[in-house]
Amino acid sequence: MPSHLRLGCVAPDFEAQTTQGYIKFHEWSANAWTVLFSHPDDFTPVCTTELAEVARRASDFAKRGVKILGLSANDVSSHNRWAHDIQSIAQAPVTFPIIGDSDRSVATLYDMLDALDPTNVDAHGAPFTVRDVFVIDPQHIIRLKISYPASTGRHFDEILRVIDALQLSDRHAVTTPANWRPGDRVIIHPRVSDSEAHSLFPDHENITPYLRMTRDPTSS
Numbered sequence: 418m419p420s421h422l423r424l425g426c427v428a429p430d431f432e433a434q435t436t437q438g439y440i441k442f443h444e445w446s447a448n449a450w451t452v453l454f455s456h457p458d459d460f461t462p463v464c465t466t467e468l469a470e471v472a473r474r475a476s477d478f479a480k481r482g483v484k485i486l487g488l489s490a491n492d493v494s495s496h497n498r499w500a501h502d503i504q505s506i507a508q509a510p511v512t513f514p515i516i517g518d519s520d521r522s523v524a525t526l527y528d529m530l531d532a533l534d535p536t537n538v539d540a541h542g543a544p545f546t547v548r549d550v551f552v553i554d555p556q557h558i559i560r561l562k563i564s565y566p567a568s569t570g571r572h573f574d575e576i577l578r579v580i581d582a583l584q585l586s587d588r589h590a591v592t593t594p595a596n597w598r599p600g601d602r603v604i605i606h607p608r609v610s611d612s613e614a615h616s617l618f619p620d621h622e623n624i625t626p627y628l629r630m631t632r633d634p635t636s637s
């Protein structure tokens with residue numbers, strides 16, 4: 418069944434218990450970028466490496482104005498016990514909240530449950546979550562959605578890279594090419610006319626009439 422949550426949709430609001438108390442999602446995320454990310458199960462190896470990586474990279478998210486919110490179909494007391502292991506592996510504190518979604522209400526709302534992997538189920542055969550990532554902007558709009566299987570840990574450099582690209586495209590009339598990294602050349606947005614391109618980006622280069630490259634407007 419296709420997900421009803423598409424890029425450009427308002428991220429559904431919800432209320433949930435987390436390791437940092439009860440939250441109303443839209444209130445909690447108001448005026449900030451948010452990464453809402455699920456993992457399959459507490460006390461499992463790939464998940465532990467992922468949450469340790471996010472704990473270590475907390476300042477990389479904070480400096481982009483991004484709040485982080487984890488989730489799995491375990492309860493908050495399980496998350497709190499597991500956080501000790503994460504902290505000792507990361508050598509960094511777990512400063513972001515993790516939703517205790519043992520009734521799978523948020524996972525169902527966001528269509529995060531695993532429909533494929535028969536090893537990614539609880540003792541009763543109920544599916545756990547996959548490794549979903551939602552990047553949500555300060556207006557609560559879903560701007561990125563990626564799903565990874567339980568067997569594959571995420572690369573958080575890529576998630577930060579997309580956040581950089583989204584924030585750049587929101588501020589300037591540019592898009593980002595394949596394999597773009599901050600500081601690389603960018604593409605002038607197709608909606609910008611050639612005459613506007615000349616005044617906005619005087620040193621740009623036309624590779625083809627529709628592929629107009631210019632320097633990253635934020636680099637000096």
Ligand code: BEZ
Pocket residue numbers: 457458461462463464465536537567568
């Ligand atoms: C893991 O985190 O290692 C994992 C969790 C659920 C299924 C498979 C792997």
